[in-house]
Amino acid sequence: RIQRRSASSSRSLLATYYLEVQIREEPPSTLSGNNLALSVATYNLNAEIINRYQSGNLTEQWQNDPVLNATSIIEFGVQEPQNQTTAYLSMINQLVIERQPGICRERSPCETQPVLIARDSAGHIITKLGSNDQPWQITATIIGSPGVGVVGGIANYSSGQSQFTTFGINATGTYQVQFSIITPRGIDSSFVTNINLTSDSSSITVALPRxxxxxxxxxxxxxxxxxxxxxxxxxxxxxxxxxxxxxxxxxxxxxxxxxxxxxxxxxxxxxxxxxxxxxxxxxxxxxxxxxxxxxxxxxxxxxxxxxxxxxxxxxxxxxxxxxxxxxxSTTLNAITSSPSSNITYQGDYDKFVTAGTLETLHCTIYNYLTVVKKLPLNTNIILAKGSVNVYYEMDTGASANRSQISSGCSELASDPNGINDLVLSNLTCAGTQYTVKSSSISSSSSSSSITASNAGLIAGVVVGVCAALALLAAATYSAYKYKKLPSSKVAxxxxxxxxxxxxxxxxxxxxxxxxxxxxxxxxx
CATH class of the missing domain: 2.60.40.10 (Immunoglobulins)
Incomplete structure (x- = not known):
């Protein structure tokens, strides 16, 4: 949108005009590798026009033109390729640090990442700088310490702020960092220094890495x-x-x-x-x-x-x-539907996750089933929350396997405290429900133990209410757990x-x- 001032003997009148320019590619008659090059050229031109306006370069050239200087640009909107909405742009005037980086350790991302914002001449925060596919970027450099560098030192500007996520410094000590705009496409490098689009941080102390x-x-x-x-x-x-x-x-x-x-x-x-x-x-x-x-x-x-x-x-x-x-000679199958064998243990699943011992529990239960109880599993096991659910399948084809399943699952049902920090409350083996022996651990001596009277209630809640969600998660998870190992891992x-x-x-x-x-x- 442009505005023209016309003079009269009594007053000055303002006239407003809307100027719309469309830049588009004609549909290609044939598809070829050249189509991509044409698209790239269009995206680059789109980015350059946006950059020239937001840097002030377009406005400056407009004012210096002998024909156009009777008018001025008062609003600039753009509808970018593959986008159906119009974004109204602002010209950058200042780059400021909104949040200082902090709690930094050598070669590691600072726990407090820096946030920088761009403002226009009226002090308003600029939401968007650059095109959608080529946003403006901010870079960080160390001031006055040759040989010391930054990690994660370049970030896009979008949604009204910089997007630093891994910024850090690669040496211990105390430093100051300068943040500046990287010169965008189609703009002279003097643009950054002329407008002074830099901002210096306060002192940053960098400790040894953890x-x-x-x-x-x-x-x-x-x-x-x-x-x-x-x-x-x-x-x-x-x-x-x-x-x-x-x-x-x-x-x-x-x-x-x-x-x-x-x-x-x-x-x-x-x-x-x-x-x-x-x-x-x-x-x-x-x-x-x-x-x-x-x-x-x-x-x-x-x-x-x-x-x-x-x-x-x-x-x-x-x-x-x-x-x-x-x-x-064995092939472990994937669990692709509701498994016929599952176990519910009363215990705190999240405790194992927090302690980082879920994989240890996985190995312990697998060995307990296959080595101690000698059950013929033909899948891996899947652990799921609620309290701790275990899903698996067994090979029931041979009569010897069926006999071992019967004896092994009977032993399992009579050993509710077979896994540390867990108490067995529900057991189904190859579609057969087994009665679980009451735990020998009293509720007063262990937070994870249960009494015989409430075992059925808890198991009922777990099996009756949570089974559908847990099985769905288990089936999804199994698709990942049983993918074929690449040759680089198994030579x-x-x-x-x-x-x-x-x-x-x-x-x-x-x-x-x-x-x-x-x-x-x-x-x-």
């Missing part, structure tokens, strides 16, 4: 003696954001791999390593990979990595997800297995030979 390890990719099911690799990443403890470079000091990293030996119910397999087994540490990518591992017997296992630095600054105990080991079978001279105690494995531990960024 880090932990997180599994890069879960390993759900492998076969007995099948080779696999386990990769972990060093992450910020608070945000769980991966640290891309862990070589920020003179120390080196090392790691030892073994089987986690503290499961309540364990299988009798050992962790096997051959002559090519090693631990590869890639400081640049921040990953630690234990390679060429295998497990000797069926069951459920957790791999343990003890990660340390040479100066003892960091010692990180890491445990993997629950890994199911099956016979080579093949061992041709030669190297058994230890002395069999280790149950659940323990020989740690990686220190001579095989590599501190190399060239290996993956």
């Amino acid at each position: 880090i932990t390890a997180k599994q890069d990719v879960d390993i759900d099911v492998i076969s007995k003696n099948e080779i696999f690799n386990l990769t972990t990443a060093i992450v910020d403890q608070k945000s769980q954001v991966k640290l891309d470079n862990i070589a920020w000091n003179t120390f080196t990293w090392s790691a030892a791999v073994s089987l986690y030996g503290s499961l309540q119910h364990q299988s009798n397999g050992i962790l096997i390593q051959n002559l090519s087994s090693t631990v590869i540490i890639n400081p640049q990518s921040g990953t630690i990979t234990a390679t060429n591992l295998a497990i000797s017997e069926v069951g459920a296992y957790i791999i343990k990595l003890d990660i340390t630095t040479s100066n003892n600054q960091y010692s990180i105990p890491f445990t993997s997800n629950c890994i199911i080991v099956k016979e080579n 093949g079978q061992f041709n030669e297995l190297y058994e230890p001279l002395e069999r280790p105690q149950l659940g323990n494995a020989a740690t990686t030979n220190p001579s095989n531990i590599a501190n190399s960024s060239s290996q993956q």
Whole structure:
């Protein structure tokens, strides 16, 4: 919308005009690779026009034009490609820090992320800067400290503010940060300095990082003696954001791999390593990979990595997800419908989630069912909330299996306290409901125990009210849990297995030979 001032002998009159310009592509006669190039050109032109107005460049050139200077732009709206609404734009006048960054640790995202807002000449917050597909960006740089940089230092501007999510500083100390607009498409670089679209932070103190390890990719099911690799990443403890470079000091990293030996119910397999087994540490990518591992017997296992630095600054105990080991000839099925076997335990599901021990519980229950009670499961188990529900299927084809199911489930029903911190309240095996023996733990001695009189009521609520939702969640979850492992995680079978001279105690494995531990960024 433009406005023209016309003079008369008595007064000045204002005339308002609406100028609409359409930029569009003609429909192509044939589809080809050139169509994409034409679309990109249209999007770029759209972004450039928006940028020229919001930077003030278009208004300045309009005023300097000998014909157009009798008018002025008083409103500028744009309907962008693939959008049916008109957005009215503002010209930027100021960039200010609305929220200072704070609680920062070296190489990790600050707990308080910076928020910057743009204002027009009237002081109003500008909601949108740039086009939808090419929003303006804000960058952060350290003032007066050469060699010190930022992580996550570029953010889009949208919804009336910057969108920093991983901003941090890569060195300890006290610093000041300057935030500035990155010169947008079609605008001269002097635009940022001429309008002074920068804003300096207050002093930011950066402490030592708090880090932990997180599994890069879960390993759900492998076969007995099948080779696999386990990769972990060093992450910020608070945000769980991966640290891309862990070589920020003179120390080196090392790691030892073994089987986690503290499961309540364990299988009798050992962790096997051959002559090519090693631990590869890639400081640049921040990953630690234990390679060429295998497990000797069926069951459920957790791999343990003890990660340390040479100066003892960091010692990180890491445990993997629950890994199911099956016979080579066995295929574990996916649970795709309402399972015929399920267990309800009274206990606090959220407590296991909060403590980070849900995978430990998964392995414990799986081994309890398959190793202790010898039930012929032909699926993995699925844990679901309410209180703790366990879903699975069993192979009922052979008569020997049916006999084992009958005896194993009878034993299970008579052992309500078989899993620590849980009390069995409901049991269905292959479609048959079993009567559960009353718990021997009194309600006064354990918050998770139940009495015989209220067991039926609680089980009824869990089974009758929550079963439909829980089973739906279980069926959805199973599609993820049983996906085929990629070849990068399971490389093949061992041709030669190297058994230890002395069999280790149950659940323990020989740690990686220190001579095989590599501190190399060239290996993956």
